[in-house]
Amino acid sequence: MQRALNIARDRFADWYQAVVAGADMAESSPVRGAMVIKPWGYGVWEQIQAELDRRIKATGHENCYFPLFIPLSFIAKEADHVDGFAKEMAVVTHHRLKMIDGRLQPDPEAKLEEPLVVRPTSETIIGDAFSRWIRSHRDLPLLINQWANVVRWEMRPRLFLRTTEFLWQEGHTAHASEAEAVAETAMALEMYRSFAEDVLAMPVIAGEKPENERFPGAVATWSIEAMMQDGKALQAGTSHFLGTHFAEAQNIKFQDDAGTLTLCNTTSWGVSTRLIGGVIMTHGDDDGLRLPPAIAPRQIVVVPMLRDKPEDEHVMAYCEELVKSLSKLSAFGQPLRVLLDNKKIKSAEKRWNWVRRGAPLILEVGPRDAAGANVSMMRRDDLRDGDKVKSVIKPRQDFLENAVQLLTEIQAGLYAEAKARLDANIKTGITDWAGVENYFAGGDDDFKGWLRISWSKPTGDALEKIGAQLKALKLTIRNAPLDQPETFAKCLFTGAAGVEEILIGRAY
């Protein structure tokens, strides 16, 4: 059987790399851990950005841009202040290069008095601005978002999932009360949940992270967790309630109605290019990527079947008219994104290119289709009948009338498929540690999904111990789903009364 990739999902890590390469989305760069995002990958990011940006603005947030470099003293203040502070960061120490002994190198005379850190996240530098911008309760809530690149040194990089540099948005807000800040955190979490499910067609479980998985300095961290096709979890977005911790370190205060200076409550929340990795591992199949139409840079690709013959001209004219008609339609609130692939390569090569790239609908048009006012259609979400590729001849007019409906169906179908997988692979009913060990005995590559278990929500050292116990099986607590039952089984770890259900699993 001809497949568009030469590797299947049973070798998941290799398959992932093959999908990224086959869809021409990204590649490693000469700088260790950093990636080059190629047009098709960046096109997906542009769709994610555009739709999420609309949602961020619709909820009252304004975009700003803050400096890439953060003075070391800001980071030091945070480090003093925050347990679990991460130290792997790129540090700028010089501002000039000089040719010394025939070799270009940092100029010792241009050493910075204070080193600068390349932002790993912007709480400190944005907090510094907040402390200047906020004077009175009239300045609150302050609702800011930034689209930016950030850098976190990665020892084991992986395209989109874990790269030294990545692109993201980070929301940062300040509020007059704890209740308002908590509500903001919940708003962001729900925005991410609906974005992941409705736009990326990627079902997620929204919930609160346990204490040992919180963002350093946060009072509470919530996440959305998605299940990949190897059963591992991908943390796909986080929302942090920071209480007054950062406000204290950075002097973010407001004068309340009574004239008293009071600390603000702040939040931060973000999603990144990691989402693209999530989309790939949620929807990809053995032929490559399948893109949800809502974020496909091209939702419909028209491939003219040209043969260097006189009838080519008619085929091209027919295709051009088809693209024009389709481009007038709208789906998911935006004009359809349609491409006429007129590259000078073989049609068969084009077909496989678009299959690997996951274009939702691929139309091939040859002289017979053009003459008969038809199109030959492939649905990427339903590509094969057994081993054979399904190409269905449809009257052009029918296709035009149903194109939007088809895209909506594909979007819903991809979601339903992933949702069924998620639901089927959250195992309940395991109540003791032996059960856990037994369940995950099969090693890292075994598809096991997640466990949903009951616990007593221990903290501090008791929680550390549980974390270590889980880590030995390469497991982590993903989150405590928002949706909780009314009564709980006994704590799987301590045997004490259960107070919460949590998800545990292997993760990226």
Add this chain to the structure above:
Amino acid sequence: MQRALNIARDRFADWYQAVVAGADMAESSPVRGAMVIKPWGYGVWEQIQAELDRRIKATGHENCYFPLFIPLSFIAKEADHVDGFAKEMAVVTHHRLKMIDGRLQPDPEAKLEEPLVVRPTSETIIGDAFSRWIRSHRDLPLLINQWANVVRWEMRPRLFLRTTEFLWQEGHTAHASEAEAVAETAMALEMYRSFAEDVLAMPVIAGEKPENERFPGAVATWSIEAMMQDGKALQAGTSHFLGTHFAEAQNIKFQDDAGTLTLCNTTSWGVSTRLIGGVIMTHGDDDGLRLPPAIAPRQIVVVPMLRDKPEDEHVMAYCEELVKSLSKLSAFGQPLRVLLDNKKIKSAEKRWNWVRRGAPLILEVGPRDAAGANVSMMRRDDLRDGDKVKSVIKPRQDFLENAVQLLTEIQAGLYAEAKARLDANIKTGITDWAGVENYFAGGDDDFKGWLRISWSKPTGDALEKIGAQLKALKLTIRNAPLDQPETFAKCLFTGAAGVEEILIGRAY
């Protein structure tokens, strides 16, 4: 007389700072030379980005993203290869911080084997990718664009005009022939000219830079130059024909039809957040910023005049309906951007805020306006009658019917005003150096505009000498306009036969 700013354009540098602060567009950051771009400033950038991105894509370019960090060896290769290579760059030397003797500092054990440079521009890192991506003539032309932040260490920073970090787009293309690459460079230049004039309402002169002002490594550099209200030039965009220089250094080759490996011809071109500085210095007046409607984040602002009285409710309902009706209209190919300013501050304060921010149309609506189905309208481009602010009462229906036309008129009016100033302040007829010295005798702050003179286009040392001569008067050659006469006066510098006319002036 009440002005929205307390400083006028006769103190231009201070006025500029006051406009940026008064319009709440940007501020200096704790990192020397870097800026924080605030919502109104970033909003302008988003409009610039959106419209320019449409034009970049419409001309066949695809967006990508390349790494922020460039290995020092790449830069060294460029330095070997290129005269005039700039060395002021931020250098990353460590990838970890460590607490040593109670002080957080770069960890000596995490020193990078090869330092990384924070991109000042991306020719080298993109060229490296091109050398992998291009195999045959079928891969050409390769037309790529990137939106990114770049860093160039600045000793005398100025918000938007010259900052250590700034945002920009950089186009990078590779072609099979010199002719195609030159045509691409011209295409980019014309795209910038029309964008500056039609969208930013900022008239420019497009032309070629003299040899001594070229981008290092370029065979030819073209620019658009705009005249600010102090008579100085702002280089607002550049387009470089790089010949095969970069292709040679980076091994960017293709197999032509005959199977021969041949060097590509490459180009690069960019505009940056500097354009925002240009818009401010082109259109601002003594009341602050005036924004061309095509890039105003809000084109119409509706200010309800509330007085904590029962009729407020009716005023608000009336305003909401008005905003809703306006938002259904389109101007400049996009839906109108309309804001209902319902902040809880005094209406008079709101008025001056929007005047300073340069919103093209400001509507104030009080109970009497609401009752009479009117609006009180201010045009930012025509704000005053003598000292008095002009607020004109208009029937709501008339306003709705004419709003788009009004915005179009404002856009055209701002352009016409700036164009008249540019045309009136390019002085011709000076034919010797004494004339130049005499004309620019008045010092830096004297409004002098530019000279258009004839020269013999000397190169090498002769040109260096002229450059030094000009520099003593703080002058530079801006460019040789595309539009040239058929015959030329003698060279102002050498007395030899003239071959070209050039613009000289003071510049940012």
